[in-house]
Amino acid sequence: MSVDQNTVRHIARLARIAVRDDELEHLAKELNSILDWVEQLGELDTSDVEPMTSAVETTMKMREDEVTFGNLQDEVTRNAPASEDGFYVVPKVVE
Amino acid sequence: MAKNDELIGLTLAEARDKLKAKEITSAELTDAYISEMEAGRDLNAYVLETAEQAREMAKASDAKLAKGEGGAIEGVPLGIKDLFCTKDVRSTACSHILDGFTPPYESTVTSQLWRDGAVMLGKLNNDEFAMGSSNETSFYGPVTNPWRREGDDTKLVPGGSSGGSSAAVAAKLCLGATATDTGGSIRQPAAFTGTVGMKPTYGRCSRWGIVAFASSLDQAGPITRDVRDAAIMLKSMAGHDPQDTTSVDRPVPDYEAALGQGVKGLTVGIPKEYRVDGMPEEIDTLWSQGVEWLKAAGANIKEVSLPHTKYALPAYYIVAPAEASSNLARYDGVRYGLRVEGKDITEMYENTRAEGFGDEVRRRVLIGTYVLSAGYYDAYYLKAQKVRSLIAHDFRQAFSEVDVLLTPTAPSAAFGIGEKSDDPLSMYLNDVFTVTVNLAGLPGISVPAGLSKEGLPLGLQLIGRGFDEETLFRTAHKLEEAAQFTAAPEAWWRS
Amino acid sequence: MDIGKRVAREEDWIQGATGDWEIVLGLEVHAQITSKAKLFSGSSTEFGAEQNTHVSLVDAALPGMLPVINRVCVEQAVKTGLGLRAQINLRSVFDRKNYFYPDLPQGYQISQFKHPIVGEGEIEIDLPEERVEKIGIERLHMEQDAGKSVHDMHPTMSHVDLNRSGVALMEIVSRPDMRSAEEAQAYVRKLRTILRYLGTCDGNMEQGSLRADVNVSVRRPGGELGTRCEIKNVNSIRFIGQAIEHEARRQIEILEDGGKIDQETRLFDPKTGETRSMRSKEEAHDYRYFPDPDLLPLELQQEDVDRIAASLPELPDEKKERLMTDYGLSAYDATVLVSDGARADFFEEVAKGRDPKLAVNWVNGDLFGALNREGHSLEASPVSAKQLGELLDLISDNTISGRIAKDVFDSMYKTGRNAIEIVEKEGLRQVTDTGAIEAAIDEVIAANPDKVEQVKTKPKLAGWFVGQVMKATSGKANPQLVNEILAKKIDIPSED
Known part of the structure; x- marks a missing residue:
């Protein structure tokens, strides 16, 4: 499963990271060397193996249905690069 | 300076006792560390010094101590890895993308340390988002290992990702430090700096408020000068947190009490697959030495097999980047941190994340995105999670025969800054002995056990059953006693 | 399939x-x-x-x-x-x-x-x-x-x-x-x-x-x-x-x-x-x-x-079945009722001990007609199930006629008052006194001899007489009694 420059461009797009065209070749090479190396897992027959779902053997604890927070508008917006009247502000989104 | 030397010469346990006995005050101890921290700036271990806050906390501690009150580590000055969110104190995970981020909350682990009386000296450097094994990926620049090769001024890495923590503890810029370990990030830096690094069982410490790298692998733990200090710190850090579903609700034992119990009757397993090709002979020798020490202390030794060991690292480099690619999606320039504008929202995202993430983070986010993308999930992520099951099974098998495993911590001593930074794969190989433990969710501890022929510290690792940190501590304590590791780096940075 | x-x-x-x-x-x-x-x-x-x-x-x-x-x-x-x-x-x-x-x-x-x-x-x-x-x-x-x-x-x-x-x-x-x-x-x-x-x-x-x-x-x-x-x-x-x-x-x-x-x-x-x-x-x-x-x-x-599962309430389909079985409702009426649990509950309260057919007509017809017209929700209904039930009781015991009941209901809806209160205050009690009805019929007969002649060949005209009697009694005469007495007084051929 070799990664070409178009694939790098595509995954960079999915990951929302701008990548310059002149970086593509280098990145493709790097990603390929890592992917080639992890390929060795293919040696193992895992057809009868259940995937690990959690590193901890316990059942999931649940929260009661209680409102435990009041108004945190300031706390959640104070670090925002742009905000106004308690809203986060972003470049216009077109639907 | 003489008084300072005396103060900073105390271990955490000694300082704690002297504070309780009112032989010293937290204010003088904290002041001594503040001047060490300032004198040690060349090491770049701290990315943020909080001297003012430290002095206030020390003053409060002294007030409590004077009344015969105070917590288990009242007045003890610590350094905090920048991955931990600290309330109203800048917390960036050493990433440009979290520029200026000041959390309105305190991580559970640090809040427990403050509850028990600890004093915060500042925030410690780490690899960006804890992705690295040398602390060279930090946005704030690399940390320098206090240790140097004999007769050589080459700047060495302190290991990573908790390189600021390991360097600060080794250089006595704090009494102990918090750290996190996703693939070896506590134990490998501890081995590189002659310190003790304890990665507890997954679920032992809350992950709440710690910047996430790979959620199923991340675990907090201490880096300290000796085993006892690690036991003391872990006791404060550990415990159930209802805010973290993966944290486990079971009592925290008195780890310190386990130290004197010795290893008589314990069976120590030696996993044969850890004897890897190209491992320096001195590490192999040290490992054998470790076996002898434990044998002499009364332990039974047994060779065991962990047949899937060689697949751990590749599996890790699928699982960790996959989780990271998703965990790091929240850094989008909307709610906090860096924003780099663009012509529309997508371009804003892309510019922010291109500028905000360093090369290694970008690499892992791309790999992680790729292995999760349509058509590749089964071949990579699912496969790796199955391999994880096999690795966990290997350990379960081994622990049906033995109580604890002994391995080297890292395949080499500390290397030079820049030596491996161009070759991601060779960097990844640093984690070959530590990463299995994270994949299986087990506890592991690195203990300094000797010096390389170049005069650099080397560590041995003990791996235990889930939630059996006590056996690890008592075995580590024996190993420590036997190794008599008293070497210390020359304090060149103070000049 | x-x-x-x-x-x-x-x-x-x-x-x-x-x-x-x-x-x-x-x-x-x-x-x-x-x-x-x-x-x-x-x-x-x-x-x-x-x-x-x-x-x-x-x-x-x-x-x-x-x-x-x-x-x-x-x-x-x-x-x-x-x-x-x-x-x-x-x-x-x-x-x-x-x-x-x-x-x-x-x-x-x-x-x-x-x-x-x-x-x-x-x-x-x-x-x-x-x-x-x-x-x-x-x-x-x-x-x-x-x-x-x-x-x-x-x-x-x-x-x-x-x-x-x-x-x-x-x-x-x-x-x-x-x-x-x-x-x-x-x-x-x-x-x-x-x-x-x-x-x-x-x-x-x-x-x-x-x-x-x-x-x-x-x-x-x-x-x-x-x-x-x-x-x-x-x-x-x-x-x-x-x-x-x-x-x-x-x-x-x-x-x-x-x-x-x-x-x-x-x-x-x-x-x-x-x-x-x-x-x-x-x-x-x-x-x-x-x-x-x-x-x-x-x-x-x-x-x-x-x-x-044990705590599940009765669901619409079950409720519909039950309403059809227990109350003999049509599938249509039952479907309309269960479309809203509150509506079905309202019906059941009204129907309790009463004629279910009468109850469903009033709930689905008159009450919901009024609610929809006025844009009210059932919760905001000015007429409660208890009140509607009392109105139905007045119809059943012949205190008022079905026709008068419509007026009483309109008044209840506007004022929120109880049916009996409105009936008493406005004197809407049905006239069941045969003497009074007879007198009213006699008056109509006396005033309209031509119609009395016509009805002998045009049985449909009987309705006209009923209407006149009702008018004379302000709609309060019991229609059944009017029919009975009228039949005795004039010769009305059977309709077939």
Whole structure:
């Protein structure tokens, strides 16, 4: 499963990271060397193996249905690069 | 300076006792560390010094101590890895993308340390988002290992990702430090700096408020000068947190009490697959030495097999980047941190994340995105999670025969800054002995056990059953006693 | 028969230029789970708060924040599954659905992809002329709602409010079993009724508590399935109908022009009544689903499910059966009553110890006629079930006639007063005194000898006499007595 420059461009797009065209070749090479190396897992027959779902053997604890927070508008917006009247502000989104 | 030397010469346990006995005050101890921290700036271990806050906390501690009150580590000055969110104190995970981020909350682990009386000296450097094994990926620049090769001024890495923590503890810029370990990030830096690094069982410490790298692998733990200090710190850090579903609700034992119990009757397993090709002979020798020490202390030794060991690292480099690619999606320039504008929202995202993430983070986010993308999930992520099951099974098998495993911590001593930074794969190989433990969710501890022929510290690792940190501590304590590791780096940075 | 293979009734076919078409519809309904707090955080779910005031550190995806699941939300999902007669999966898994959007702070939505909490089920929808169709439920899963972007506050910027971010939703996915807009609308109505009976979703479409993604495709009747388009977030039953009609016609036009349908996501514009392609979806989505490593698999015990099952209220279909059996109601009347649990309850209170037929006519006819006319909800009805029952009692014991009862009811509705009070105050008691009625009849006979002659050959004229007597008694004479006495006084031939 070799990664070409178009694939790098595509995954960079999915990951929302701008990548310059002149970086593509280098990145493709790097990603390929890592992917080639992890390929060795293919040696193992895992057809009868259940995937690990959690590193901890316990059942999931649940929260009661209680409102435990009041108004945190300031706390959640104070670090925002742009905000106004308690809203986060972003470049216009077109639907 | 003489008084300072005396103060900073105390271990955490000694300082704690002297504070309780009112032989010293937290204010003088904290002041001594503040001047060490300032004198040690060349090491770049701290990315943020909080001297003012430290002095206030020390003053409060002294007030409590004077009344015969105070917590288990009242007045003890610590350094905090920048991955931990600290309330109203800048917390960036050493990433440009979290520029200026000041959390309105305190991580559970640090809040427990403050509850028990600890004093915060500042925030410690780490690899960006804890992705690295040398602390060279930090946005704030690399940390320098206090240790140097004999007769050589080459700047060495302190290991990573908790390189600021390991360097600060080794250089006595704090009494102990918090750290996190996703693939070896506590134990490998501890081995590189002659310190003790304890990665507890997954679920032992809350992950709440710690910047996430790979959620199923991340675990907090201490880096300290000796085993006892690690036991003391872990006791404060550990415990159930209802805010973290993966944290486990079971009592925290008195780890310190386990130290004197010795290893008589314990069976120590030696996993044969850890004897890897190209491992320096001195590490192999040290490992054998470790076996002898434990044998002499009364332990039974047994060779065991962990047949899937060689697949751990590749599996890790699928699982960790996959989780990271998703965990790091929240850094989008909307709610906090860096924003780099663009012509529309997508371009804003892309510019922010291109500028905000360093090369290694970008690499892992791309790999992680790729292995999760349509058509590749089964071949990579699912496969790796199955391999994880096999690795966990290997350990379960081994622990049906033995109580604890002994391995080297890292395949080499500390290397030079820049030596491996161009070759991601060779960097990844640093984690070959530590990463299995994270994949299986087990506890592991690195203990300094000797010096390389170049005069650099080397560590041995003990791996235990889930939630059996006590056996690890008592075995580590024996190993420590036997190794008599008293070497210390020359304090060149103070000049 | 596999219900998915059903062919639409001919009257539901759409006539195109090249022949007939049928619509194939599947719905994904997003229903907000009724709970105080969000699915994974302790923030309030209350509607209409000031922007970003119901947002916890977890909801804003601050670094290091972790989700912890709300027990009640899980129970509500199980309850809903049971109400849809669906399989409950004791083990389900939360996955992350990864995509970037400003109202999605984590950069992923926590949802259930491979292992949903509820599997296959079924509901019956009620259509005109007592037609009932079974619609398959493919699955129900829990997921987080997203926040909201406001686009009209600034020419070049959007404003983001995360109050809804993290609110618990159930996504209920139907099989493509519907064949007309009418069926789709009936499906949403029925689903909404069931959710309201269960108390697991308030079904309020205006506030967005219930909204539907509609998958529309067309095919030749009984032919191969066509390519579908998904119309996102349609938030009223009327719009669902409009969106389907428009989208089906659009697709038929394209196909008849020799074109092909692109599988895509579309938006319905209520202003134009049309659907349009979503501009922001130019690239194919790759959501990179994987199990959320911050959460463990959700394991339920059979006992928990049994406990929830034991607490289920009577559901619409059961209630309908019972109303038909116990009260002898028609399927139509029963269907109308159970469409709203409160309405059925109201009926049962009125019908208790009374004539059910009379009760259902008054509840479905007069009361709901008035409520609809005045735009009142049943909760706000000025006439309570007790009051309506008392009115019916006055009819049954002949205190007032059915005709007078209508006036009394109007007065009750306007004033909220009790029936007996109005009857007494306004002297509306029925005249059952035969002497008084006889006198009134005699008067009418004496004044109209010509009519007395005519009625001998025109029996229909008898009604005229009744009317005159009623007029003379201000409508209060007992009509039955009037008829009886009249028959004795004048010679009316039998009608046949």
